[in-house]
Amino acid sequence: MLLHSRIALAAAVGLIFMGAAQAQQQPPQYPNMTFFITSQPGPDGANFGGLEGADKFCQGLAEKAGAGAKTWRAYLSQQELNGKPAVNAKDRIGKGPWANAEGTLIAANVEDLHNAYRNRITTETGLTETGKRVPSRLFTINQHDILTGSNADGTAPPPGKDLTCGNWTKNGEGSAIVGHNDRMGLSDDAAARSWNSAHPSAGCDRPALIRTGGNGLLYCFAAN
Template sequence: MRTLILLFAAAAMIPTGLTACSDSDPVAPDTNKPAEAGLDAPGSDAPGSDAPGSDAPGSDAPGSDAPGSDAGDLAIGDGGGNAMSFFVSSVGLGKGGDLGGLAGADAHCKTLASAAGSTKTQWFAYLSAENTGGAAVHARDRIGTGPWYNVKGQMLAANLTALHPTIDPAVDRPGYIAVKPKDEVLYWDEKGQRVPGGEHDILTGSTAGGMVMAGATCSDWTSSAGGGGAKAQVGHSDTPSSTQFSPSWNSAHDTVSCSQSGVAQRGGSGRIYCFARD
């Protein structure tokens, strides 16, 4: 009897052991645990998981919003930390070489600058005159000492010497200012718009050195005559690579006459350069 009881107990234990091993081994080590931990493992949300360049400093590549880009991202008058102190006027006065004298031209510069948001008040046109108050007036003497910056924050020139460099005709293009990028500092008006190539003739009445050019000031900016030898000296607001035409920014050639059509005939509209002294 004792033997039968032992045999019965042993037989009852056999199914129990088989059941324990037949159902996906629940007591085996959970090899998926490290993988679950890996959901938050180093490399997922850890520093560096957003690869360098995604949100890191420098992801907006230098040059994308840099001063001088053509995106026009800088606020007018911001100048990238240097308030605008130079621009090509967006419009002329519509009367050819008659600007209302030097005073009228200066007032035009101030009006345009103010409309563009400039807080500077001492604006003067880069113009020479033969006889104002009994004496000649030279454009270089009217504009302060620099430095001057355009609406994009690019420096035009650090001082008067840099603005009127001594040029070796055998090496350099006459009147050329070594500005960058790509000479663009002269391209912009006070609104941050490019000066059209067909309107690049800018009234100056000056030599490359910024001195008055005799007989080329439209009677000191009071004449819109269409004949009689009246004319004005102009500079180019761009600096073309062609040697066929003078690329001087302030003394490239003269106009056909002082009328609006005479000023426009060779590629102008009566625009002027404006500089701030303050």
């Protein structure tokens, strides 16, 4: 009887520790979050299967973070291409306001989001859906290039030169405009410090995105 009691006690203690470990592995829940930078890249470089696929990617990460009740949109533009009309990133993301996982206001509205002085995205505030910071240009691993395919005012680039990785269907040759979430660049001009329109990427596959200081990450906004 004593042996059986000890076995039962050991099993109970084991279950308690397993439960505690599982609880610790659960990601933080941020149901009030309305803005985040993706904590991970998409599965295929800049190929998200178009805008719809990028939106689903944002939605899936938001659900894991406890904010899936909202409708999430990727901050990406679409160029006029192959009969498809241009789509502006700024027109896809709702009216605001938007706040990060910690509740810090990012922008009150679309106008403030595209104002260099009223937009509050920085290294400290541009958090992922898990509440973590994205490595900035000051880190050994720099991931501050965020895919946008957009001009500084949130509009789509004109047709012609590919600046959206084939409207987010390419993983290889091509290019996409990226922004710097840390507002840092190689110079002090406004373009180099732009959160949404700093420079074109070197390519559309993940190695090319990494080479210029990115990782294929996206800005995600709650549109409702």
